[in-house]
Amino acid sequence: MSNLDRQAELSVCGGRGFVVAEPVRELLTPRRVRLGESTEVRRLLPNLGRRMVGAWAFVDHYGPDDIAGEPGMQVPPHPHMGLQTVSWLHEGEVLHRDSLGSLRTIRPRELGLMTSGRAISHSEESPRSHARFLHGAQLWVALPDAHRHVEPHFQHHTDLPTVSAPGLTATLILGELDGTTSPGTTYTPITGADIALTAGAEARLPLDPDFEYAVLSMSGQAEVDGVPVLPGSMLYLGCGRTGLPLRADTDAGLMLLGGEPFEEEIVMWWNFVGRSHEEIEEARQGWMETSRFGEVRGYDGDRLPAPELPPVALKPRGRVR
Ligand code: MN
Numbered sequence: 455m456s457n458l459d460r461q462a463e464l465s466v467c468g469g470r471g472f473v474v475a476e477p478v479r480e481l482l483t484p485r486r487v488r489l490g491e492s493t494e495v496r497r498l499l500p501n502l503g504r505r506m507v508g509a510w511a512f513v514d515h516y517g518p519d520d521i522a523g524e525p526g527m528q529v530p531p532h533p534h535m536g537l538q539t540v541s542w543l544h545e546g547e548v549l550h551r552d553s554l555g556s557l558r559t560i561r562p563r564e565l566g567l568m569t570s571g572r573a574i575s576h577s578e579e580s581p582r583s584h585a586r587f588l589h590g591a592q593l594w595v596a597l598p599d600a601h602r603h604v605e606p607h608f609q610h611h612t613d614l615p616t617v618s619a620p621g622l623t624a625t626l627i628l629g630e631l632d633g634t635t636s637p638g639t640t641y642t643p644i645t646g647a648d649i650a651l652t653a654g655a656e657a658r659l660p661l662d663p664d665f666e667y668a669v670l671s672m673s674g675q676a677e678v679d680g681v682p683v684l685p686g687s688m689l690y691l692g693c694g695r696t697g698l699p700l701r702a703d704t705d706a707g708l709m710l711l712g713g714e715p716f717e718e719e720i721v722m723w724w725n726f727v728g729r730s731h732e733e734i735e736e737a738r739q740g741w742m743e744t745s746r747f748g749e750v751r752g753y754d755g756d757r758l759p760a761p762e763l764p765p766v767a768l769k770p771r772g773r774v775r
Contacts (some may be wrong), residue, residue: 474692478690482668482689492521498670507713511595512592515591516588526546528580530753532575532725533573535737539570541568546584551750569606571603572604573746577753593711597727598716614637617632617634621656626647631660644713645710650706651708658697664714665693666713671686673707675706698710741760
């Protein structure tokens with residue numbers, strides 16, 4: 455999905471300064487953002503005071519929305535730079551097209567992983583014939599400097615590995631959890647896992663104390679380290695944990711997001727991750743005036759114009775440790 459916010463904000467993220475070294479329980483409330491005509495999402499990252507979790511730089515939760523007889527998701531062609539997009543569904547389906555010629559229907563608990571590298575463009579839409587409900591999350595992973603100019607590529611993994619314990623099934627989206635690894639290509643030490651809990655479950659997830667973590671609630675009534683987390687909310691957990699207690703009163707769906715703290719400072723604006731205002735400006739111009747981001751074929755509609763850049767240039771900030 456795209457950041458369709460017409461007042462796209464320029465934000466500096468990353469760097470050790472934002473990372474909490476100790477275990478914490480910081481409940482993040484979502485900001486409601488309208489995407490075009492039809493869809494409203496709950497944005498968890500970037501959030502006030504919390505811009506990244508590991509390399510995870512953007513988290514939107516949407517649905518479940520009843521889209522029977524409606525077009526559903528309609529996100530026109532738009533560009534990306536310097537990041538990976540992760541499409542994750544609990545219900546419904548999303549048709550992905552990109553400038554590499556990929557044409558894929560992503561279904562629940564399948565990984566749609568698009569690595570933009572230096573430049574890609576894509577569209578996302580509910581297929582004409584679609585399920586009644588649409589429910590999912592759209593996430594971005596920032597690419598480290600050493601890999602952010604890689605050739606763009608798209609992966610679709612339909613059979614992801616799982617880890618099970620009584621009352622719990624974890625599906626590996628990205629990276630590693632408890633010795634099991636997702637086939638999705640990663641560029642920083644990272645974890646993304648879908649956690650399905652059955653009613654009455656009590657479990658403890660093994661974590662890496664060097665990672666920072668957060669848990670997004672997708673559905674049901676679950677407690678994360680003793681804190682009830684309602685669907686559409688996210689609990690930031692800090693670093694320094696070897697395990698995470700989970701319990702559920704009803705069947706519940708969570709997403710565990712974590713990774714090594716992202717030490718490089720990034721500049722994020724609209725659908726781009728860069729390192730300076732100038733780079734972002736060039737990317738915007740590249741989308742509006744040149745063929746840098748390629749062409750998406752087959753989408754029924756116009757491509758998405760970039761919003762105006764804010765009038766004040768953001769001063770680039772150096773890396774911090
Ligand atoms: Mn997108």
